[in-house]
Amino acid sequence: MSTTTTPAARQVQPAEHAHAAELAFLAAYDDGPRPPGWRLTPRAVVTFIVGSGGVALELPRSARRDDLPRTLTVTAKFVGERALVERCVVTLAGERGLLLVGEPGTAKSMLSELLSAAICGSSELVVQGTAGTTEDQLRYGWNYALLLAHGPSAAALVPSPILSAMRTGAVARVEEITRCLPEVQDALVSILSDRRIAVPELSGTADATVPAAPGFTLIATANLRDRGVSEMSAALKRRFNFETVGPIGDLAQEIALVQRQARATLERVHAPFAVDDAVLEALVTAFRDLRAGQSVEGWEVERPSTVMSTAEAVAVASSLALAAAYFPGDRDVVSLLPGHLLGVVRKDDPADGAKLLGYWDGAVRRRAEDGARLWRRLWELRDVLTD
Numbered sequence: 001m002s003t004t005t006t007p008a009a010r011q012v013q014p015a016e017h018a019h020a021a022e023l024a025f026l027a028a029y030d031d032g033p034r035p036p037g038w039r040l041t042p043r044a045v046v047t048f049i050v051g052s053g054g055v056a057l058e059l060p061r062s063a064r065r066d067d068l069p070r071t072l073t074v075t076a077k078f079v080g081e082r083a084l085v086e087r088c089v090v091t092l093a094g095e096r097g098l099l100l101v102g103e104p105g106t107a108k109s110m111l112s113e114l115l116s117a118a119i120c121g122s123s124e125l126v127v128q129g130t131a132g133t134t135e136d137q138l139r140y141g142w143n144y145a146l147l148l149a150h151g152p153s154a155a156a157l158v159p160s161p162i163l164s165a166m167r168t169g170a171v172a173r174v175e176e177i178t179r180c181l182p183e184v185q186d187a188l189v190s191i192l193s194d195r196r197i198a199v200p201e202l203s204g205t206a207d208a209t210v211p212a213a214p215g216f217t218l219i220a221t222a223n224l225r226d227r228g229v230s231e232m233s234a235a236l237k238r239r240f241n242f243e244t245v246g247p248i249g250d251l252a253q254e255i256a257l258v259q260r261q262a263r264a265t266l267e268r269v270h271a272p273f274a275v276d277d278a279v280l281e282a283l284v285t286a287f288r289d290l291r292a293g294q295s296v297e298g299w300e301v302e303r304p305s306t307v308m309s310t311a312e313a314v315a316v317a318s319s320l321a322l323a324a325a326y327f328p329g330d331r332d333v334v335s336l337l338p339g340h341l342l343g344v345v346r347k348d349d350p351a352d353g354a355k356l357l358g359y360w361d362g363a364v365r366r367r368a369e370d371g372a373r374l375w376r377r378l379w380e381l382r383d384v385l386t387d
Contacts, residue, residue: 011268014124015077015117022048023118025072028063035093037169037215038119042089045118049085049111051076078111079248079257088115091241092171097192098219099177099240105309106245108221109175115219116171125161129176131229138162138174138187139197152201162218163197169215177220178229185236192218192239225307247291248310255284257310262317271325278374279333280317286341286359287313295363302355305348316340334377338384357385 016023023040030044040048047057052074059070078085091098092115100108113123127137140163146156165172177185191197195212202208220240222232248254259280266273289295291308306312319340320333338360345356360382367375 014122015113016121016123019048019077019117021069022072022074023121025057025059025068026074026118028065028068029057029059029072031060031063035095035215037213038093039121040118042093045089045115046082046085047074048118049076049078049114050080050082077114078107079253080107080111080245084243084245085111087241088243091243092119092217092219095215095217097188097217097240099237099242100219100221100245101224101242102245103247103309104223104225104307105311106247107310108223108245111245112173112175112219112221116173120165120168120170120215122170123173125165125170126173126175127161129174129178129180131179131181133180133184135184135187136160138184138191140199154202154205154207157199157202157207162191163210165218166191166195166197166210166212166216169213172216172218174218174220176222176226178222178226178232180230182230182233185230185232188218189233189235189239192236247288251281251284251288251296254288254310254313255280258284258313258317261314262321265314265318266321266325269322271322273321274324275317275321275333279320279337282374282378283317283320283337283341284313289363290345290356290359297363297366299363299366301363302358304345304352304355306345306352308344312344316344334374335381335384337378338381342385353385357382360385 026040026044026048030041030047032041032043034041038045054073056071056073059068064070088098088100088111098112098115100112102108116125117123127133138160140160141158142152143156143158146153150156159167162172162174164170174180174188177188191212195216197210199208199210248257255277259275259277262275263273285296287308287310289301290304293301293303295301316337320336323336324333342353342356345352360379364375364379364382368379
């Protein structure tokens with residue numbers, strides 16, 4: 001019997017694997033100056049994230065290889081201002097810390113993953129910030145079996161993702177930094193200032209200090225809703241450039257993103273995507289109205305406590321598509337939309353179901369009266385919100 005095993009498939013591929021072909025192409029396409037440790041030029045990093053605008057890029061003759069296509073259209077992976085991405089890239093090129101802030105569900109984590117994948121080829125040197133995150137998770141720990149057997153040594157030291165990034169000149173990531181306790185956050189102050197980590201247990205040896213290799217930097221994310229959880233110190237704030245990632249401004253772009261992400265979810269489970277474009281438009285429109293506190297027509301809408309983010313819209317669109325795929329013919333997809341919206345609105349405050357009902361009695365009713373067929377159908381489903 002063969003002992004060879006097949007690597008387990010991943011539900012979600014890291015950006016450096018999912019877009020490996022584009023990264024390899026861009027590395028050959030742009031041979032301009034690169035900051036120390038960078039795999040792509042800053043311009044190519046921006047192109048990788050925001051796409052080539054539908055234009056097929058052609059490899060220079062000197063860069064053509066058998067394993068690369070001669071031309072490639074780079075897809076847009078982040079929907080947002082190009083200027084924002086350029087500022088992020090410039091910050092990281094200067095080896096300065098980057099802090100991405102914004103409401104939940106605005107793709108801060110995705111942007112940090114794309115940046116690190118393009119810059120150093122790895123997005124997996126990441127620490128997830130929680131109230132239980134310890135300083136060891138930002139600095140280093142110990143293999144206690146080796147520590148007890150032989151005492152402190154470089155072999156017994158277990159590096160954190162940040163320490164690993166420092167050794168290799170890579171990009172480290174800290175998710176939800178404001179959820180870490182202040183004393184844990186403070187460990188980053190010296191790392192970002194001194195660019196080294198001291199290991200007192202190895203004092204007197206060559207391994208007593210781990211310096212950061214050229215190219216090392218750090219990307220952190222923070223939700224605006226969590227700003228009061230563990231407020232960052234002024235000293236730590238000064239070591240970051242802040243960039244705010246906001247909601248998608250354009251309706252058509254948000255619909256396209258929701259459809260693309262929901263389709264990807266269905267592809268992972270090998271199910272067909274069968275949600276009509278009109279249903280997706282109504283779904284995204286409702287999310288945008290409730291998020292903004294105003295309908296696209298200018299009618300006032302009461303905002304729920306829950307952040308009606310694009311990420312939540314993707315989750316609802318995926319649920320509608322899965323219901324259509326696994327329960328075909330049981331009911332029409334539109335009839336499921338009010339119930340899913342109610343589930344989202346009630347997440348932070350169950351009483352906010354009344355605000356969604358108010359949206360139905362206002363914007364949905366007025367659109368139905370104007371003769372929009374899909375909105376008439378949604379108005380007929382009002383009772384779902386009162387059950």
